Amino acid sequence: MRNILFIFLGGGVGSVARYLMSYFTQKLWTVNSFPMGTFLVNIVGCLIIGFLTSYFVKVDSYLKYLLITGFCGGFTTFSTFSVENYSLWQNQDYFTLILYVILSVVVGFGAVVLGMKLQTIN
Numbered sequence: 001m002r003n004i005l006f007i008f009l010g011g012g013v014g015s016v017a018r019y020l021m022s023y024f025t026q027k028l029w030t031v032n033s034f035p036m037g038t039f040l041v042n043i044v045g046c047l048i049i050g051f052l053t054s055y056f057v058k059v060d061s062y063l064k065y066l067l068i069t070g071f072c073g074g075f076t077t078f079s080t081f082s083v084e085n086y087s088l089w090q091n092q093d094y095f096t097l098i099l100y101v102i103l104s105v106v107v108g109f110g111a112v113v114l115g116m117k118l119q120t121i122n
Contacts, residue, residue: 003065010070018075033096035084038077039104045076046108050115 021044022037029036049072056064081104088097 003062006062006066007070007073010066010072011074012070014071014074014076017071018077033088033091033093034100035081038080038084039100042076042081042104043107043111045072046111047115048072048075050112051119052115053112054116054119 018041022041025040026035026037049068052064052068052072056068085097085101088094088100
């Protein structure tokens with residue numbers, strides 16, 4: 001039951017952090033129709049989850065529920081990514097659509113690897 005409470009709390013904090021980061025990114029850094037807010041949130045989330053996963057492989061702790069399942073689960077958002085891609089497709093902005101998908105997958109994977117490498121440095 002404690003794990004569910006930690007997931008709940010982490011998810012709430014992660015969701016608020018996602019909203020704030022996405023909001024301010026879009027407000028301060030607009031690149032045409034590219035959804036920079038969601039892109040940045042998902043890349044930062046990949047970096048964090050890579051770092052935390054690498055750490056919690058060595059240290060078994062209830063905090064993994066708070067930080068990985070809760071915070072990272074609430075922070076990153078595949079559903080928003082998908083609806084933004086649909087919108088780009090509807091607007092026939094195919095170049096941005098393809099760029100967004102490829103960059104999100106490639107840079108996201110790279111951020112997970114980087115996060116895991118950063119953890120092994122400690």
